[in-house]
Amino acid sequence: MILAEKLTSMAYWSHFVSIALFALGLLGFLTRRNALIVLMSLELMLNAVNLLLVQISMRTGTSEGIVLVVFVITVAAAEVAVGLGIILNLYRMKKTVDLGSFRNLSG
Amino acid sequence: MTLIDFIIAALKAIVILVAVIQVVPVMIYVERKVAALIQDRPGPNRVGPFGLLQPVADALKFLLKEDPIPHYTNRLLYTLAPFLSLIPACLVIAALPIADKAVLFGREITIQIADLDVSLIYVLAIGSLGVYGILFGGWASNNKFSLIGSLRSASQMVSYELPLGLAAVGAVMVFGTFSLREMVIQQEGTLLGILPNWGVFYQPIGFLIFLVASFAETNRLPFDLPESEAELVAGFHTEYGSMKFATFFMAEYMNLATMSGLMTVIYFGGWHLPWVSDAKLLEILGSQNLLCIIQVATYIFKVSVFMFLYVLIRWTLPRFRFDQLLTLSWGSLIPIGLINIVVSAVLMYVLGGK
Amino acid sequence: MKEAVFTFFSLFTLLTAAGVILSRNIIYSAFNLVLCFFGLASLYLLWGATFLSMIQILIYAGAIVVLFVFVVMLLNFEKPTEQKTRFSIIVLSSAGVWTLALILLRVLSKSLGEIPSLETPAKASVRTISKLLFSQYLWPFEVLTVFLLALIVGIFVLARPEKEETP
Numbered sequence: 295m296i297l298a299e300k301l302t303s304m305a306y307w308s309h310f311v312s313i314a315l316f317a318l319g320l321l322g323f324l325t326r327r328n329a330l331i332v333l334m335s336l337e338l339m340l341n342a343v344n345l346l347l348v349q350i351s352m353r354t355g356t357s358e359g360i361v362l363v364v365f366v367i368t369v370a371a372a373e374v375a376v377g378l379g380i381i382l383n384l385y386r387m388k389k390t391v392d393l394g395s396f397r398n399l400s401g
Numbered sequence: 402m403t404l405i406d407f408i409i410a411a412l413k414a415i416v417i418l419v420a421v422i423q424v425v426p427v428m429i430y431v432e433r434k435v436a437a438l439i440q441d442r443p444g445p446n447r448v449g450p451f452g453l454l455q456p457v458a459d460a461l462k463f464l465l466k467e468d469p470i471p472h473y474t475n476r477l478l479y480t481l482a483p484f485l486s487l488i489p490a491c492l493v494i495a496a497l498p499i500a501d502k503a504v505l506f507g508r509e510i511t512i513q514i515a516d517l518d519v520s521l522i523y524v525l526a527i528g529s530l531g532v533y534g535i536l537f538g539g540w541a542s543n544n545k546f547s548l549i550g551s552l553r554s555a556s557q558m559v560s561y562e563l564p565l566g567l568a569a570v571g572a573v574m575v576f577g578t579f580s581l582r583e584m585v586i587q588q589e590g591t592l593l594g595i596l597p598n599w600g601v602f603y604q605p606i607g608f609l610i611f612l613v614a615s616f617a618e619t620n621r622l623p624f625d626l627p628e629s630e631a632e633l634v635a636g637f638h639t640e641y642g643s644m645k646f647a648t649f650f651m652a653e654y655m656n657l658a659t660m661s662g663l664m665t666v667i668y669f670g671g672w673h674l675p676w677v678s679d680a681k682l683l684e685i686l687g688s689q690n691l692l693c694i695i696q697v698a699t700y701i702f703k704v705s706v707f708m709f710l711y712v713l714i715r716w717t718l719p720r721f722r723f724d725q726l727l728t729l730s731w732g733s734l735i736p737i738g739l740i741n742i743v744v745s746a747v748l749m750y751v752l753g754g755k
Numbered sequence: 756m757k758e759a760v761f762t763f764f765s766l767f768t769l770l771t772a773a774g775v776i777l778s779r780n781i782i783y784s785a786f787n788l789v790l791c792f793f794g795l796a797s798l799y800l801l802w803g804a805t806f807l808s809m810i811q812i813l814i815y816a817g818a819i820v821v822l823f824v825f826v827v828m829l830l831n832f833e834k835p836t837e838q839k840t841r842f843s844i845i846v847l848s849s850a851g852v853w854t855l856a857l858i859l860l861r862v863l864s865k866s867l868g869e870i871p872s873l874e875t876p877a878k879a880s881v882r883t884i885s886k887l888l889f890s891q892y893l894w895p896f897e898v899l900t901v902f903l904l905a906l907i908v909g910i911f912v913l914a915r916p917e918k919e920e921t922p
């Protein structure tokens with residue numbers, strides 16, 4: 295199959311790595327109920343995008359992709375900090391970070 | 402990368418790593434002897450002449466003692482934590498330039514394990530991984546005091562990475578490169594004819610910030626509240642017995658050696674002798690290998706001066722309280738570091754070039 | 756040779772990423788995350804982006820995961836605090852995610868095409884990055900600094916201890 299050919303040839307392997315990383319992060323984001331692990335899966339997704347940006351930079355031969363990666367890393371660090379602050383406050387409210395127990399807004 | 406290159410690199414790594422590990426027994430002895438001299442008592446003098454075999458006795462004790470593992474702990478993390486502290490301490494050594502080239506069997510070998518073009522960031526990055534050993538060590542001990550000690554120590558190390566980085570940025574601006582080897586090569590000769598051309602004369606405030614931050618990074622007095630005996634039993638390594646405790650201490654002393662090495666490389670000229678340039682030395686001596694040996698000896702001497710300074714300050718100054726510690730970092734060192742960067746940039750622009 | 760190393764490190768990254776989302780113990784997840792970031796940093800190194808790999812280790816593995824571990828230790832989870840997710844959710848989300856993955860793979864290989872081989876490193880030295888950062892991307896750079904300032908103030912407000920009523 296063409297897909298299998300593409301997967302195993304070196305030229306497309308890095309696409310597959312970054313997509314698989316994104317898929318794993320998305321899976322963890324949708325499935326796990328612990329807020330900290332959801333944040334970690336978010337970081338995985340952002341890193342998958344970073345990987346793809348570096349590949350783009352290699353493809354076009356400039357450093358613009360890498361500059362964008364620097365921005366993404368900065369914003370990701372910032373967002374993790376805020377997310378952890380929010381989780382701390384959630385813990386103060388309910389003594390748990392299990393996402394199933396925050397049902398104040400549901401119908 | 403031919404096979405012979407690979408073998409040379411592996412040999413360099415092994416030799417330099419083993420040489421740096423030898424720092425640990427030397428420091429054990431020097432620390433206790435100097436502490437004794439400062440405190441006006443004899444110090445270790447039973448084991449061997451002048452107590453010189455004391456490190457051997459310590460090593461035997463660590464090897465032969467019982468290695469306890471507490472009950473309700475996560476065994477994997479408990480056993481892993483000392484090595485998480487040791488591995489970054491060993492990895493950082495790879496980027497420190499010890500001497501210039503040596504010529505063996507017709508090949509030029511640089512006395513540095515890995516010459517990266519971003520070795521300064523490598524050192525800072527791997528240095529910031531040392532926090533994990535402390536965090537996991539305190540967590541896996543299943544002991545509230547250890548946990549508090551490890552959290553304090555980790556927050557201290559993280560807070561003081563910032564002034565370290567800011568001082569390093571100042572040095573990078575002056576030298577124009579991130580590579581430690583390039584920094585040392587640029588520190589040759591004299592400045593204005595009288596002073597040696599060292600980094601400390603270009604960035605005196607940066608050097609002071611780096612010095613203070615390195616004390617805090619290695620958990621050394623006056624910043625060693627996390628491992629203070631009087632306050633927290635022994636902090637994060639309370640529950641650790643013989644060999645694991647020894648591993649934590651090896652990691653601490655190797656961190657000391659690395660920080661001293663960094664300071665000599667960035668601020669004190671690395672392998673250069675003070676006023677003499679390398680070319681003149683090569684003329685006098687004639688052989689590149691002899692020059693290399695002198696460079697290594699100079700480097701070791703400078704590193705030893707700094708390590709002696711660490712020991713001296715440990716037994717002289719009292720300990721900081723934890724809030725004073727954090728106020729010092731966030732309230733004083735970071736603003737001074739930022740002002741240092743701005744002033745250096747302005748001076749570089751005004752004076753045009755270096 | 757380089758390709759084999761690249762494949763090894765990419766498989767390492769994927770395995771540790773799977774470990775992040777599959778571990779029952781949060782500390783194991785955090786540790787797997789650190790290993791995943793190391794794998795990614797080694798991939799960047801193999802591509803020739805040395806500055807980026809060091810920045811990745813410095814910020815991601817050295818600061819962000821430390822924050823995670825701090826929060827885990829402060830919150831002091833004793834029992835496994837998580838009920839198992841319903842099996843139907845796992846099946847449905849897996850199906851959705853892998854479909855998305857296949858679509859993305861097709862889109863990427865059409866638009867991006869082949870990656871040049873590993874022998875040609877990326878033009879990613881500090882000099883080129885900083886030239887771009889301070890000329891063409893200066894405006895986002897400055898906006899980012901203001902953003903970080905706003906963020907620090909925001910976190911400070913978020914993490915303040917609750918005010919106790921004075922009697």
